[in-house]
Amino acid sequence: xxxxxxxxxxxxxxxxxxxxxxxxxxxxxxxxxxxxxxxxxxxxxxxxxxxxxxxxxxxxxxxxxxxxxxxxxxxxxxxxxxxxxxxxxxxxxxxxxxxxxxxxxxxxxxxxxxxxxxxxxxxxxxxxxxxxxxxxxxxxxxxxxxxxxxxxxxxxxxxxxxxxxxxxxxxxxxxxxxxxxxxxxxxxxxxxxxxxxxxxxxxxxxxxxxxxxxxxxxxxxxxxxxxxxxx
Amino acid sequence: xxxxxxxxxxxxxxxxxxxxxxxxxxxxxxxxxxxxxxxxxxxxxxxxxxxxxxxxxxxxxxxxxxxxxxxxxxxxxxxxxxxxxxxxxxxxxxxxxxxxxxxxxxxxxxxxxxxxxxxxxxxxxxxxxxxxxxxxxxxxxxxxxxxxxxxxxxxxxxxxxxxxxxxxxxxxxxxxxxxxxxxxxxxxxxxxxxxxxxxxxxxxxxxxxxxxxxxxxxxxxxxxxxxxxxxxxxxxxxxxxxxxxxxxxxxxxxxxxxxxxxxxxxxxxxxxxxxxxxxxxxxxxxxxxxxxxxxxxxxxxxxxxxxxxxxxxxxxxxxxxxxxxxxxxxxxxxxxxxxxxxxxxxxxxxxxxxxxxxxxxxxxxxxxxxxxxxxxxxxxxxxxxxxxxxxxxxxxxxxxxxxxxxxxxxxxxxxxxxxxxxxxxxxxxxxxxxxxxxxxxxxxxxxxxxxxxxxxxxxxxxxxxxxxxxxxxxxxxxxxxxxxxxxxxxxxxxxxxxxxxxxxxxxxxxxxxxxxxxxxxxxxxxxxxxxxxxxxxxxxxxxxxxxxxxxxxxxxxxxxxxxxxxxxxxxxxxxxxxxxxxxxxxxxxxxxxxxxxxxxxxxxxxxxxxxxxxxxxxxxxxxxxxxxxxxxxxxxxxxxx
Numbered sequence: 001x002x003x004x005x006x007x008x009x010x011x012x013x014x015x016x017x018x019x020x021x022x023x024x025x026x027x028x029x030x031x032x033x034x035x036x037x038x039x040x041x042x043x044x045x046x047x048x049x050x051x052x053x054x055x056x057x058x059x060x061x062x063x064x065x066x067x068x069x070x071x072x073x074x075x076x077x078x079x080x081x082x083x084x085x086x087x088x089x090x091x092x093x094x095x096x097x098x099x100x101x102x103x104x105x106x107x108x109x110x111x112x113x114x115x116x117x118x119x120x121x122x123x124x125x126x127x128x129x130x131x132x133x134x135x136x137x138x139x140x141x142x143x144x145x146x147x148x149x150x151x152x153x154x155x156x157x158x159x160x161x162x163x164x165x166x167x168x169x170x171x172x173x174x175x176x177x178x179x180x181x182x183x184x185x186x187x188x189x190x191x192x193x194x195x196x197x198x199x200x201x202x203x204x205x206x207x208x209x210x211x212x213x214x215x216x217x218x219x220x221x222x223x224x225x226x227x228x229x230x231x
Numbered sequence: 232x233x234x235x236x237x238x239x240x241x242x243x244x245x246x247x248x249x250x251x252x253x254x255x256x257x258x259x260x261x262x263x264x265x266x267x268x269x270x271x272x273x274x275x276x277x278x279x280x281x282x283x284x285x286x287x288x289x290x291x292x293x294x295x296x297x298x299x300x301x302x303x304x305x306x307x308x309x310x311x312x313x314x315x316x317x318x319x320x321x322x323x324x325x326x327x328x329x330x331x332x333x334x335x336x337x338x339x340x341x342x343x344x345x346x347x348x349x350x351x352x353x354x355x356x357x358x359x360x361x362x363x364x365x366x367x368x369x370x371x372x373x374x375x376x377x378x379x380x381x382x383x384x385x386x387x388x389x390x391x392x393x394x395x396x397x398x399x400x401x402x403x404x405x406x407x408x409x410x411x412x413x414x415x416x417x418x419x420x421x422x423x424x425x426x427x428x429x430x431x432x433x434x435x436x437x438x439x440x441x442x443x444x445x446x447x448x449x450x451x452x453x454x455x456x457x458x459x460x461x462x463x464x465x466x467x468x469x470x471x472x473x474x475x476x477x478x479x480x481x482x483x484x485x486x487x488x489x490x491x492x493x494x495x496x497x498x499x500x501x502x503x504x505x506x507x508x509x510x511x512x513x514x515x516x517x518x519x520x521x522x523x524x525x526x527x528x529x530x531x532x533x534x535x536x537x538x539x540x541x542x543x544x545x546x547x548x549x550x551x552x553x554x555x556x557x558x559x560x561x562x563x564x565x566x567x568x569x570x571x572x573x574x575x576x577x578x579x580x581x582x583x584x585x586x587x588x589x590x591x592x593x594x595x596x597x598x599x600x601x602x603x604x605x606x607x608x609x610x611x612x613x614x615x616x617x618x619x620x621x622x623x624x625x626x627x628x629x630x631x632x633x634x635x636x637x638x639x640x641x642x643x644x645x646x647x648x649x650x651x652x653x654x655x656x657x658x659x660x661x662x663x664x665x666x667x668x669x670x671x672x673x674x675x676x677x678x679x680x681x682x683x684x685x686x687x688x689x690x691x692x693x694x695x696x697x698x699x700x701x702x703x704x705x706x707x708x709x710x711x712x713x714x715x716x717x718x719x720x721x722x723x724x725x726x727x728x729x730x731x732x733x734x735x736x737x738x739x740x741x742x743x744x745x746x747x748x749x750x751x752x753x754x755x756x757x758x759x760x761x762x763x764x765x766x767x768x769x770x771x772x773x774x775x776x777x778x779x780x781x782x783x784x785x786x787x788x789x790x791x792x793x794x795x796x797x798x799x800x801x802x803x804x805x806x807x808x809x810x811x812x813x814x815x816x817x818x819x820x821x822x823x824x825x826x827x828x829x830x831x832x833x834x835x836x837x838x839x840x841x842x843x844x845x846x847x848x849x850x851x852x853x854x855x856x857x858x859x860x861x862x863x864x865x866x867x868x869x870x871x872x
Contacts, residue, residue: 066624
């Protein structure tokens with residue numbers, strides 16, 4: 001699923017023969033739903049693969065497209081058109097859901113760009129970012145202690161307070177990371193516009209590292225929440 | 232039959248309704264008894280083979296409870312292991328040998344029915360009511376389901392439609408349907424919450440309304456929480472009283488329990504408007520039970536039940552990322568929202584009084600879901616001026632996942648995703664030459680597969696033999712606009728469509744559904760023709776009978792001689808047509824006579840009005856007209872299309 005670069009042969013609408021842009025879900029001339037193609041969420045909305053996008057404009061576009069693609073509006077069309085409408089509407093919904101969420105949007109773009117992101121649940125513990133190592137180690141010790149306490153039916157209020165504090169500190173780092181991610185977007189968008197492969201690659205690496213760090217922090221926060229919540 | 236009407240059906244736990252859009256307004260179609268609500272009760276007909284539905288079946292519930300069933304919606308799409316709780320409170324007589332994962336079977340008299348079959352009987356009754364009303368066949372419908380219904384429950388509802396001879400064009404979530412009915416009268420903008428507390432289910436949905444788009448943001452609920460639970464609390468009190476004070480244990484007397492149930496429901500309803508209500512029950516096997524219950528006692532009693540609606544409301548708000556004060560309006564749906572304590576609870580949860588707001592109840596909470604279904608039916612049927620900008624974007628209430636290694640669930644479509652929604656997952660083999668891969672699909676929010684609802688187990692078959700890990704089978708999961716899952720698979724290396732065989736849990740196979748299609752459907756065409764003919768004859772009779780008395784009316788003398796002659800000739804012609812069975816000719820004859828008598832009818836109206844002015848009562852004027860005061864045309868005909 002590479003983003004189409006250069007010129008592609010324009011497709012024609014099956015119904016009226018008008019030209020249909022690559023990935024466009026319906027014909028701009030006659031409004032008929034087009035057969036689904038290999039989906040690219042950006043192309044679906046007629047957007048370039050850039051990250052700093054305006055969610056309100058996206059929403060408007062989503063509503064506009066929904067009025068063209070939703071199966072309710074094709075309930076009386078041919079069986080074939082009903083199937084296309086179902087597939088296209090599901091792609092539209094998937095695309096909107098992914099693109100409106102900053103994190104999902106970033107991950108999606110990276111996957112399009114061939115980056116293999118690790119499943120957040122199965123992060124390799126040996127790849128903990130170096131500067132987090134010490135804190136992660138200590139936090140895990142404390143969590144283990146708390147779990148032991150819980151097993152014995154004991155409670156250590158100080159330990160709980162420490163864990164809460166550590167969690168809040170990590171949550172704060174998460175917010176910071178999200179700020180940093182915004183500036184990475186700008187870098188990517190600029191590199192994409194200049195079609196600068198080196199800058200694009202650098203930007204991808206930076207975003208991937210950020211995402212990975214984010215996943216670690218998020219898992220830590222979740223672990224603390226789960227363990228604290230259990231007692 | 233391109234212009235065939237699509238009806239909207241609310242298939243409720245306690246009552247069911249059918250509605251359609253008349254012009255720009257949705258309206259409920261009454262049954263033969265003139266009532267809008269059809270109780271969701273099915274009974275074996277004591278007189279002849281077949282079933283009774285609705286009010287007719289309610290009597291059997293008390294006289295021969297083993298031959299009747301109510302609240303069957305609680306059993307739709309469920310397995311025997313899900314319903315142990317229900318069986319404590321509901322007199323469902325399940326067949327003994329049902330295995331976990333199998334569809335339930337219920338005994339009525341000597342016959343066994345699955346829950347979709349019982350529902351099909353209710354749907355068929357609604358279909359007939361609509362056909363009677365239109366004088367034309369009805370084969371397509373929009374049917375509502377609780378928003379929190381899972382895939383199996385939705386599939387069971389769709390199957391019931393098919394058995395009843397109805398193509399279910401869309402399953403619509405009940406709270407969303409209610410929002411459609413509310414949103415019709417004026418273009419609304421903003422965020423609304425729909426609190427839908429019915430007979431057996433509770434739903435809450437949060438929607439964003441924008442330029443005719445109804446976008447559901449979050450939904451939550453409990454498919455086993457409703458007015459039934461309140462009734463059961465009251466029944467338990469009555470049974471305790473009887474066992475304790477009167478020393479009468481009627482727990483094993485279904486007739487007595489049904490008599491008590493009827494009385495407590497009446498008391499419950501009374502307590503919504505009165506401070507105190509009485510139970511006064513003649514027990515079928517002798518004895519009488521009387522008790523008073525005050526509203527305060529009642530409210531204390533039901534507090535734990537209604538409090539269970541709070542958490543779903545909070546969860547829906549959290550999922551929507553909203554605080555209560557961001558909700559512009561709260562719409563109340565379902566009979567249980569008539570209880571003042573429920574209304575107070577809603578006001579508290581959504582902080583309405585503080586913001587000077589009140590929840591909305593203008594539309595009858597028993598009918599609003601059916602009215603909304605009619606609106607959606609109109610949209611699907613091609614739309615009209617009233618609905619042209621309206622579009623419903625609903626969500627899936629539960630996350631969809633696949634069982635991964637260690638019994639953990641990997642979520643592939645999150646709850647509250649707009650539907651239709653899809654996800655693709657890649658699978659591979661673990662052993663050289665392996666040609667099958669088993670996949671277990673689940674629905675629910677819990678981490679472990681054993682805590683989620685098993686939807687189906689798929690076998691991907693016919694994978695070309697390759698080394699382990701080499702095949703890449705892409706499985707596509709698609710949740711359609713009804714909230715029902717579809718699965719397809721492709722082996723990417725060979726490009727071969729892998730075969731997916733779906734074994735639905737608690738569901739029926741296509742063949743089973745086919746075999747359960749209600750028998751009369753085979754004769755549906757004939758039935759309809761016959762019924763239409765009978766109705767057309769009745770219509771002809773009405774007009775001919777009215778004309779018999781015409782010469783006695785002073786208005787008759789005011790007609791021109793040739794008008795009288797024409798009416799006479801057409802009457803003779805119609806009387807002859809009535810004997811035959813040419814439906815079209817009969818309708819045309821009735822219509823011609825109706826037209827010819829139009830001026831006569833007007834004159835009669837004028838006469839009636841002027842005699843009323845002369846000091847006669849409206850009642851005697853009515854007698855002369857032979858019709859109710861609301862009829863503008865004393866021999867007005869039903870419209871034909």
